[in-house]
Amino acid sequence: MIKIKKGLDLPLTGAAGCRVSDARSIVSYAVKPTDYVGLVPRLMVVEGDEVSAGDVLFCDKNDERIRFVSPVGGVVKAVVRGEKRKLLAVVVKRQTGNGMSSPLSFDNVDDLKQKMLHSGLWTLLRQRPFGIVANPDTTPKAIVVSGFDSAPLGCDYDFALQGREDDLCRGLETLSMLTEGTTYICFRPGQRLAQSVLSHCGKVNVQYVEGPHPAGNVGTQIAQLCPINKGESVWTMNIQDVTVLGHWVATGQYCPERVIAVAGPLAKNPHYYQIIAGACVEEIVRAQVLNVDYPALECSKESMQSIRVISGNVLSGTRIAQDGFVGAYDSLVSMIPEGDYYDFMGWLMPGLKKHSFSRTFASGFIPNCMSGLFKVLPEELQPRFDTNTHGGVRPLVFTGDFEKVFPFDIYPLQLLKACIVGDLELMEKLGIYEVEPEDFALCEYIDPSKTDIQPIIREALEKLRKEGM
């Protein structure tokens, strides 16, 4: 058992309840090149093309074997471009059901790779360092799958993957073919899924990880199990995608279905939805605002104001429009209030509802002395989370705080400073290969200087990756 001591669990309200709505009838889907780090896409369709599920929409310009495919069958409704004609999304309007296929078998690893690449499933595999889609020409030293999400409001996979245990095990067995090293899957102690995996996949190494967020981040787990040195790579896959892979192996069908949690302080009826990857969240968000079951009818503009919809968790997720699309790797949609308000003397007031890792606000003294009295804090005492930065950007002044929420054998502040000045050699020495921006999310959260740390880390990693190319 691995015990993570450093970290922080944010007490956000609105965790998803154990109930699933079927939202597979959503019509609009998108595959977004922006979900994939460093991808330069080559568009393979034009507006109006008919595609079936698993047909290629665009591919990687640098490696055309890596294909990004349509999650559903239908018509290409729009090719969305941004500044400098950058491809932002390919939107597919769903029309037809999925075709039939037969179970797959693989002669060897190369055959498996070939078939995965062709099916588009390959893009679900990510490699560290850099967080890019795995390079099919390399072999990772290990594959690590995280079996739980410790992030705020994170998806409960024990619930979401109920009844998918067979697919999960099959997927894990398939994954383990891709490495000569170990394939790990990490669970919280006592997780139900762990039992199924233990009893059905002999090839997979099951580990238990205990502790606050980021214990469930795959980066934290890799650092404990098989830290990445320069020149090495470790591959990871989201556990929901592992079941997609398992399902594909069993049926030959590309069926990227997953169960996502829709949660957050602004979700009035937070629970799980069964969707197909890349689904448009508009109707789900509306249903949450109106507190009705999906699908919801029109709702007024006012009630939709000041809602931030995030694909992923509040710490490292991606902001999407209220009619945007779920990200390629995400199992959670968070809805939190925008924080564009002024706060009179905010720096001086006691701050009963302000959450802080430091104990500089009155709120810092509540849970410790009150949690004995209340099982659940009364609403007046629950901290309020929104997108306000709670202060202006300043130089990095305080030290020693990042270390408290950063469970790596890395000096976070020193690494961050190396990234800011762009010293590639120093970055390497300080362990940049072991981290992804999401590993710094908690540092970014607690930073009193309000530095945007994750983009700095991403930029540094990209710089390093391009240097090595």
Place this chain on the structure above:
Amino acid sequence: MFDNLRRLIDKIKPNFVEGGKFGWLQSTFEAFETFAFTPNTVTRHGSHVRDAVDMKRAMITVVIALMPALLFGMWNIGFQTSLNAEDWPYELGTAASWWYCLWFGFLRMLPLIVVSYVVGLGIEFMFAQIRHHEVNEGYLVTGLLIPMIVPVTTPLWQLALAVAFAVVLGKEVFGGSGMNFLNPALVARAFLFFSYPTHMSGDKVWIAADLWGTDAIAGATPLGELAAGSLPSDTALDMFIGTVTGSTCETSVIAILLGAIVLLVSGIASWRIMLSVILGGGAMGLLFNLIGANDYMQLPFYYHYLMGGFMFGAVFMATDPVTSAQTNAGKWIYGLLIGLFAVMLRVLNPAYPEGMMLSILLMNSFAPLIDHCVVARNIKKRERRKEAVR
């Protein structure tokens, strides 16, 4: 009322942006605006929610932590004068005298604090404007620390000069708060100490003769007495409570410990540094006890905690996050050495009765080196791990 204030600010704001009528006051305006209202900026990506603590909150927490020492210091200024002055208006020991001590000290401290803030913040605002930065809150603390560690009779013009020197050469030339390597408050103190030694040390600076002016009544500090070769006349309890002579707000160990509690509970200052400074000082004190070559060396080691600015330095000065070591292991080394050197300077060098200031400044300049060594170990570990794979 808040709404009206907000409306007023929004109304006049266009004048203060780039190209506006008062564009050259942009940073100043921003400083006052964000003073009144925490800004409405929202996150754009990455961590969508942020911790409520910001630089202002962190700095104001330190200011709050300084309050016990400041209040006691004010009272003690009056108290010391009341003991020694001939024309103290109230009978000693009465409640009226007690309150008058506080009032007297308040009136003595106020000009020092005002001069420190006006000069320091003036320079900060100017630099922020030239750089088109927002004004950094670091000086909220520095500006209060400086008057708290000087003798009460320090002439205001000297204080102003020291503040200007510290802010410009101690901080702004390096890029402002967060970039400096010496604690600016101690730079100011050192500037005064070396430029105007007659006003900063000796026996005739510590007790104000009257409400105004720089006249002083003779009265040695415990450290002064020791440097002169005699033992301190104050009892340990007096020094612990703080009813002894010394720089304005450094005398009371109790008041400083109250501040330390605020800093430690809020998590603003490093407990590692505080503890290690105290351990380092104690270790050196005990070592001198063992040697025992003279009276000073035989002084019980805990006297070093009670005398002079040791505790004030350990709690408020050594813990400055910018100028201390930044790694946790480094903080231990940094703190231990501060404690060691402070006591060593005190005992072995009678020319500088107080070793704390110099010791912290010395370790400030060594902090980057300490960190470098600590980080180098981590780097080496990583390299070894890589070689082990091969």
